[in-house]
Amino acid sequence: xxxxxxxxxxxxxxxxxxxxxxxxxxxxxxxxxxxxxxxxxxxxxxxxxxxxxxxxxxxxxxxxxxxxxxxxxxxxxxxxxxxxxxxxxxxxxxxxxxxxxxxxxxxxxxxxxxxxxxxxxxxxxxxxxxxxxxxxxxxxxxxxxxxxxxxxxxxxxxxxxxxxxxxxxxxxxxxxxxxxxxxxxxxxxxxxxxxxxxxxxxxxxxxxxxxxxxxxxxxxxxxxxxxxxxxxxxxxxxxxxxxxxxxxxxxxxxxxxxxx
Numbered sequence: 051x052x053x054x055x056x057x058x059x060x061x062x063x064x065x066x067x068x069x070x071x072x073x074x075x076x077x078x079x080x081x082x083x084x085x086x087x088x089x090x091x092x093x094x095x096x097x098x099x100x101x102x103x104x105x106x107x108x109x110x111x112x113x114x115x116x117x118x119x120x121x122x123x124x125x126x127x128x129x130x131x132x133x134x135x136x137x138x139x140x141x142x143x144x145x146x147x148x149x150x151x152x153x154x155x156x157x158x159x160x161x162x163x164x165x166x167x168x169x170x171x172x173x174x175x176x177x178x179x180x181x182x183x184x185x186x187x188x189x190x191x192x193x194x195x196x197x198x199x200x201x202x203x204x205x206x207x208x209x210x211x212x213x214x215x216x217x218x219x220x221x222x223x224x225x226x227x228x229x230x231x232x233x234x235x236x237x238x239x240x241x242x243x244x245x246x247x248x249x250x251x252x253x254x255x256x257x258x259x260x261x262x263x264x265x266x267x268x269x270x271x272x273x274x275x276x277x278x279x280x281x282x283x284x285x286x287x288x289x290x291x292x293x294x295x296x297x298x299x300x301x302x303x304x305x306x307x308x309x310x
Contacts, residue, residue: 053165055174062175065160066153067267069108076104079264097261104264109271115262116275119255123276126254135284136239139293142280143300144247145255146205146273150197150305151189153266179308182227187308195220197270198305204274205281205297206290215295219302231307234299244300245307 053061060071068076079101084094103110123141127133154177161167172178176192195216202216203209223231232243242250255273263269281293 051165052168053171058161058165058171058174061161061165062157065266066157067265069104069265085260093261100262101264111262111264112268112271112275115258115268115272116279118258118262119272119276120279122255122258134239135280135288136296138280138284139277139288139296140238140240140242140244140300141247141251142205142273142277143297144244144304145251146201146270146277146297147198147244147301147304147306148248148252149266149270149273150194150201150301151308153270154189154194154197155308156266184228185310186227187310188227189306189308190224194305198302201270201274201301201305202294202298204271205277206294207278207282211294216298216302219298220306223303223306232303238296238299240300244303247300248304 060074063071064074068074079098081094081098084097087093100111100114119142123138124133127138127141158167158175158177161171165171177194178190180188180190182188199213199216202213203211232245234240234243240247258272259269263272277297281290281297284293
């Protein structure tokens, strides 16, 4: 069945961020459908209660998740010398970028379970897939660009922050692949590249997401709120414009990379 642009976008959003879809009532979460953790049985009640709060505050879970991610990451990165602020921001950028990509791909999977996606559907969703000579796949198009901009502005806590650095970076990276794609500017103070960081922290926040985030969009937004907290708390050590450079350099790359 052929869908109009409005229909396919609506279907996508129902899988991605349904509480923002006009006229759509998000099904209530049944507590019996929430997996029980034998080591922490209270988590199921927390998940259920967070979902009930979404009726009056759609971002109730996201706010709690952002706090948890921030505190957990600070604890994981703590050393005798304290926390490496550059690494802290690089991790949040790389992880947040990956959640932008994961969110779109997971929502597409949800749509594909109901409707066979066509090239026209992908065009209407402003999603493109590009493969380099080595077989590495990249996510392109206005949808992922706009989603990362949302991540970026939320991290900055500034909806009017200039998009020019992102546009310039995106234009540069669209011409690169392989090791060149992952090479961040010298002097970052971080040994690992964005892909290595994303892989190191792959799955580390799943417990937080499971409790507080029901939909793909929430995972990305929770990391953005954690980054917002980090940028504010590190302001005395790292100027905001430098902090935002870490977010975009480490985040844009992972947001647009799928893999083989």
